[in-house]
Amino acid sequence: MLTVLIYGAVTSAILAMLAVGFTLIFGVARILNLAHGAFYALGAYCAYSLTAIFKLPLIVAALVSVALVALFGVAMERVLVRPLRQSSLAVLMITLMVALTMEQALFVVFGSQSKNVPAFINHPVNLYGVSLDGQRLLALAIAVCLIGALWLFIQRTRLGSAILAISQDPEAAQYMGIPANRIFSLVMGLSAALAGAAGVIAGPFLSVRPTMDQTAMITAFSVVIVGGLGSIPGSILAALVIGYSQTFVAFYLNPEWTGTVSLVAILLTLVLRPSGLMGRAVGA
Amino acid sequence: MRRIVPLVTSLIFAGALALSLQARAASSKPILIGLDTPIQLQVGKDTVAAVKMAVDEINAKGGVLGRKLAYVAADEGTDPQLGVSAINKLTSDDHVNVLIGGYDSGVTLAEEPHIAQSKTIWIGVGSASPNITALVGKDYDKYKYIFRVNPLNSALQAAQIVDFAKHVVKGQLGRDKVAILGESAIWVRGLVPVLVKGLEANGIKVVYQQLFDETMNDFTPLFARVKDSGAQYLLTILSHANSDVFVKQLYEARLPMPYGGIDVKSMTPNFCSRVNGAAVGETTVNFITRAPITPKTIPFWDSFVKINGRAPVYTAPGAYNSVYLYAWAVKKAGTTDADKVIKELEKADYLGVSGKIKFNKVHDDIDGTGYQNLLFVQWQKDCTRAVVWPQSVATGKVVLPPWVSK
Numbered sequence: 235m236l237t238v239l240i241y242g243a244v245t246s247a248i249l250a251m252l253a254v255g256f257t258l259i260f261g262v263a264r265i266l267n268l269a270h271g272a273f274y275a276l277g278a279y280c281a282y283s284l285t286a287i288f289k290l291p292l293i294v295a296a297l298v299s300v301a302l303v304a305l306f307g308v309a310m311e312r313v314l315v316r317p318l319r320q321s322s323l324a325v326l327m328i329t330l331m332v333a334l335t336m337e338q339a340l341f342v343v344f345g346s347q348s349k350n351v352p353a354f355i356n357h358p359v360n361l362y363g364v365s366l367d368g369q370r371l372l373a374l375a376i377a378v379c380l381i382g383a384l385w386l387f388i389q390r391t392r393l394g395s396a397i398l399a400i401s402q403d404p405e406a407a408q409y410m411g412i413p414a415n416r417i418f419s420l421v422m423g424l425s426a427a428l429a430g431a432a433g434v435i436a437g438p439f440l441s442v443r444p445t446m447d448q449t450a451m452i453t454a455f456s457v458v459i460v461g462g463l464g465s466i467p468g469s470i471l472a473a474l475v476i477g478y479s480q481t482f483v484a485f486y487l488n489p490e491w492t493g494t495v496s497l498v499a500i501l502l503t504l505v506l507r508p509s510g511l512m513g514r515a516v517g518a
Numbered sequence: 519m520r521r522i523v524p525l526v527t528s529l530i531f532a533g534a535l536a537l538s539l540q541a542r543a544a545s546s547k548p549i550l551i552g553l554d555t556p557i558q559l560q561v562g563k564d565t566v567a568a569v570k571m572a573v574d575e576i577n578a579k580g581g582v583l584g585r586k587l588a589y590v591a592a593d594e595g596t597d598p599q600l601g602v603s604a605i606n607k608l609t610s611d612d613h614v615n616v617l618i619g620g621y622d623s624g625v626t627l628a629e630e631p632h633i634a635q636s637k638t639i640w641i642g643v644g645s646a647s648p649n650i651t652a653l654v655g656k657d658y659d660k661y662k663y664i665f666r667v668n669p670l671n672s673a674l675q676a677a678q679i680v681d682f683a684k685h686v687v688k689g690q691l692g693r694d695k696v697a698i699l700g701e702s703a704i705w706v707r708g709l710v711p712v713l714v715k716g717l718e719a720n721g722i723k724v725v726y727q728q729l730f731d732e733t734m735n736d737f738t739p740l741f742a743r744v745k746d747s748g749a750q751y752l753l754t755i756l757s758h759a760n761s762d763v764f765v766k767q768l769y770e771a772r773l774p775m776p777y778g779g780i781d782v783k784s785m786t787p788n789f790c791s792r793v794n795g796a797a798v799g800e801t802t803v804n805f806i807t808r809a810p811i812t813p814k815t816i817p818f819w820d821s822f823v824k825i826n827g828r829a830p831v832y833t834a835p836g837a838y839n840s841v842y843l844y845a846w847a848v849k850k851a852g853t854t855d856a857d858k859v860i861k862e863l864e865k866a867d868y869l870g871v872s873g874k875i876k877f878n879k880v881h882d883d884i885d886g887t888g889y890q891n892l893l894f895v896q897w898q899k900d901c902t903r904a905v906v907w908p909q910s911v912a913t914g915k916v917v918l919p920p921w922v923s924k
Contacts, residue, residue: 237742241738241739245736341558345560346558346559346560347560347762347783347786347792348760348761348762348763348783348792349792350762350766350792350793350794352794358770358771358772365771365772367738367767367770367771369770438766439763439766439767439770440735440736440763441735441760441762441763442762443760449733449735481739484736484739484740485739485742485743488728489728489730489734489737489739489740490702490728490729490730490731490734492734492736493731493733
């Protein structure tokens with residue numbers, strides 16, 4: 235039972251990291267970013283490249299990877315998304331293009347074989363008599379810290395207040411002197427950084443392949459729909475619900491059915507409560 | 519009359535000239551090989567590389583029937599629709615003389631009606647489902663174009679795994695309770711029942727079996743169930759699944775038993791180093807290794823490594839053999855006409871780089887002494903590899919994974 239509890243927490247943490255960034259950019263900028271999975275993949279591949287090819291120490295490689303993904307997100311928003319923001323369909327298409335291009339670029343550069351992203355902790359850790367993979371426990375701890383830090387940033391800082399203001403009423407916020415475009419870029423950077431960090435910490439024990447963005451994208455989308463588009467607490471709650479459901483199904487029913495858990499969750503949400511568990515507002 | 523004779527003579531001469539020009543064009547036109555293969559995956563890249571190697575070698579010796587060989591590839595991916603498009607492009611647009619390829623059995627099965635309709639010989643080098651060649655038996659006239667050179671079909675593979683389990687798992691390691699984990703793919707669903715029946719007939723109990731979706735990337739719950747089942751050995755049947763993650767997570771979980779079976783991705787020479795040594799202890803089948811299985815094996819291996827900078831995966835020897843086999847059959851038939859070449863292929867007993875190639879009644883390659891067989895190769899200390907079964911080609915003894923005690 236303890237194994238299931240802890241594995242459920244790890245699964246939920248990774249789901250939350252993917253979903254929170256995705257819902258953040260929608261809540262603030264109303265951007266459905268289909269390249270979000272690509273940020274996750276880019277984080278993992280950056281970590282691989284910086285350690286395996288450039289031989290950087292792992293901690294340095296991890297921080298640089300997250301920074302690079304954040305910059306990529308900002309550049310994507312500035313160059314590709316901002317000119318098209320008037321049309322949500324156009325934004326959808328351009329972010330999809332980025333995702334597909336990234337996937338093919340990873341295929342061309344790295345090939346189809348999986349890559350090994352080094353782990354910070356390479357050995358099992360014994361917790362209350364249960365032997366658990368050290369890297370998974372670390373992923374749980376980092377996810378909790380990062381999401382907590384994001385929450386504090388939004389709730390307790392001036393910049394966070396500006397983000398909240400933009401998410402509630404962009405026009406009014408601009409009249410108050412809040413630079414909307416800069417906020418959108420910042421939020422995209424934060425969103426990308428979270429997804430990239432998820433790739434860096436989950437890459438060692440999950441699959442690092444060019445197509446890893448697809449699963450990440452579907453997962454993030456599922457969690458966000460269940461939690462409510464634009465709601466960070468909703469995404470966290472939905473990640474816990476879906477993460478633990480998947481873990482219980484895998485351990486006690488049939489591991490083949492874990493993929494259907496998120497689909498069933500989406501179906502139930504759309505039928506019973508289409509706005510999701512906690513609605514749309516950021517930080518609400 | 520004076521005008522008619524020169525006119526008729528001119529027409530006859532013009533007609534003869536046109537026919538001879540056409541014949542000359544046909545004879546100088548290369549024999550075109552179409553490759554339907556997932557070109558983005560390693561199995562596809564090595565199919566193309568091996569075919570190129572064979573084509574270059576044959577052309578250097580003058581080609582076949584005075585004609586050069588050429589090839590063109592089309593990506594079939596792992597999507598049946600893409601596969602059908604690839605076949606249609608190769609047969610309708612490129613008008614290839616022969617098709618070589620295949621990897622995903624589901625894709626091949628979808629392609630087969632289109633291959634049959636195009637009346638083009640297809641030589642399989644990667645897909646293992648027995649259903650692929652069963653069609654030849656069900657409707658010979660329609661599906662006679664289908665041949666499989668590689669791998670052995672999954673039912674034959676199951677029988678050879680049973681042999682390995684009997685002699686190595688039970689015989690050498692003293693373990694008679696096994697668990698089976700495999701991906702939920704067509705070729706595996708055909709293999710597992712044969713495997714289970716064979717194991718139990720040899721006194722090996724299957725205490726747990728589970729197929730999983732090939733996109734699964736967290737195997738920890740499965741390992742927990744395997745451990746709880748009381749199994750003493752884990753048999754794996756993996757091809758498209760995330761083998762890197764499977765092996766890494768098995769190592770992290772320190773599953774307390776030796777393991778092995780089919781793991782296609784583990785056939786690649788850099789697999790063990792790719793997963794940072796986590797694969798040490800895994801035994802996996804190979805269709806070729808750098809050992810003198812036939813006099814052609816090591817020259818092929820060394821040449822492939824020299825040209826491509828990497829060792830070949832399992833589709834490569836099949837693809838290489840297929841080009842040479844087809845060239846041999848065309849020479850014997852004296853033509854590229856499919857019906858005539860088929861007759862020669864059916865009589866083939868051809869020495870390839872991984873064993874002799876001979877087809878049964880449904881155009882499937884056979885196994886047996888001297889023919890193509892599975893080699894059971896184990897990753898050992900420092901990511902070296904040892905052939906542990908069959909005994910006749912063994913280069914080492916099977917060892918337990920470092921964390922497993924006797």
